[in-house]
Every structure is written in C-alpha cells, then in structure tokens.
Amino acid sequence: MQAKKKAVTAQVRVIDHPFVQHKLTLMRQFQTSTAKFRQLMKEVGILLAYEVTRDLPLKYQEIKTPLAPMMAPVLASEKKMVVISIMRAGQGLLNGVLELIPSARVGHIGLYRDPGTYVAIEYYFKFPNDLEQRDIVVVDPMLATGNSAVAAVDRIKEANPLSIKFLCLLAAPEGIEHFHQQHPDVPIYTAAIDEQLDENGYILPGLGDAGDRLYGTK
Ligand code: URA
Numbered sequence: 001m002q003a004k005k006k007a008v009t010a011q012v013r014v015i016d017h018p019f020v021q022h023k024l025t026l027m028r029q030f031q032t033s034t035a036k037f038r039q040l041m042k043e044v045g046i047l048l049a050y051e052v053t054r055d056l057p058l059k060y061q062e063i064k065t066p067l068a069p070m071m072a073p074v075l076a077s078e079k080k081m082v083v084i085s086i087m088r089a090g091q092g093l094l095n096g097v098l099e100l101i102p103s104a105r106v107g108h109i110g111l112y113r114d115p116g117t118y119v120a121i122e123y124y125f126k127f128p129n130d131l132e133q134r135d136i137v138v139v140d141p142m143l144a145t146g147n148s149a150v151a152a153v154d155r156i157k158e159a160n161p162l163s164i165k166f167l168c169l170l171a172a173p174e175g176i177e178h179f180h181q182q183h184p185d186v187p188i189y190t191a192a193i194d195e196q197l198d199e200n201g202y203i204l205p206g207l208g209d210a211g212d213r214l215y216g217t218k
Pocket of ligand 1: 089142144201202203204206207208209210211
C-alpha cells in the first residue's frame with residue numbers, strides 16, 4: 001500500500017501551502033456559491049502559478065536604481081511562457097495564472113469526455129503557432145482518469161516545445177498513474193491527491209464537476 005502510494009506520488013509536486021489548502025477546502029464544500037467558487041479558483045490559480053514557475057531560470061542584467069547601478073535578476077527566457085487551458089474548467093485556473101503571468105501567451109484545447117468510455121474527444125484547438133523554444137504550463141483543475149490531460153499533452157508535444165508542466169487542483173491516483181505512463185517526462189503540480197475515482201470517473205471526495213461549479217450549469 002505504502003509502496004504504491006510512493007510510486008504514484010514520486011513525480012508529483014503537491015503544493016501544500018496553507019492558503020492553497022484552506023481555499024481548496026472552501027471549494028470542496030457543496031454549499032460554496034458559484035461566485036465564491038469562481039473567485040477561489042482564481043485565487044488558488046495565482047498561488048499555484050507561483051509554485052509552478054518557482055524554478056524558472058534567471059539571468060543578470062545591469063540596471064540603475066535611483067542611487068546606484070547593480071546587476072539584477074530577470075527571467076532568462078527570451079520567449080514568453082505559454083499557458084494552455086483544457087476547456088472548459090481550465091478557464092477558471094487560467095484566470096488565476098494570468099494574474100501572475102499577464103504576459104503569457106495562451107492556447108486552448110477543447111476536450112469532452114465521452115460519457116460511456118471517458119475517452120477524450122477534441123472539439124477545439126488553438127495554440128500560439130511558435131511553441132518551439134517555449135515553456136508550456138497546461139491547466140485543468142481536475143486530473144481524474146487522465147484521458148484529457150494525456151490527449152492535450154499528446155497534441156502539445158506535436159509542436160515540440162521546450163518544456164511542459166501539468167497544473168491541476170485535484171488529482172486522482174488513477175489519473176496520475178495513467179498520465180505518467182504516457183508522459184513520464186511531464187511533472188504534475190497539484191494541491192491535493194484524493195482517494196480514488198467513482199464509477200462515473202469523478203474524483204472522490206473531490207469537489208464535484210469543476211465546470212458546473214465554476215459556471216453554475218447544474
Ligand atoms: N471532472 C470534474 O469536473 N470533476 C471530477 O471529479 C472529475 C472530472
């Protein structure tokens with residue numbers, strides 16, 4: 001049991017910052033309103049973006065403060081980062097990530113789960129056309145079966161980007177395992193790893209359907 005958990009979590013970064021955990025608990029609660037849920041998703045998105053970008057390389061450039069010249073750190077990459085949202089729930093996290101990284105380029109991929117097989121079916125695809133030499137963060141709040149995440153990263157890899165990270169709010173052990181079987185080179189950042197999937201492919205205990213809770217569609 002212990003060994004399995006270790007295997008599942010080895011390539012996953014769980015962001016256990018107290019603010020993230022507190023906000024996630026509020027989001028899980030069934031009585032949290034649509035407006036509050038959306039606001040919390042944005043706030044958590046900012047905090048998660050902070051962690052997912054923690055290891056971005058820096059370079060030094062000469063600047064002048066009002067008092068003296070100095071060598072000061074700036075982001076090393078010449079190219080803007082790209083955030084790719086898996087629609088529709090990804091939009092909620094995207095809004096937070098863009099608060100922290102307003103200059104990021106944005107791509108969208110629309111995937112829905114076939115209700116019978118849970119296979120991810122693509123209905124929309126629009127990426128910046130120069131993903132080579134760019135670092136990518138893929139955002140989707142729920143890593144459940146992992147099918148959508150795998151399909152999105154399959155697509156993104158066709159464009160041969162510099163690096164890819166996957167950012168979610170909640171992950172199921174089944175989703176992590178499936179994702180890392182297909183994409184062992186892509187690290188997962190999540191606020192929590194929940195217990196399991198239910199028979200409908202929802203994360204337990206989870207927070208319900210993230211899209212419905214973001215947009216009040218149920
Ligand atoms: N998608 C969701 O919105 N919630 C889940 O629990 C699983 C997939």
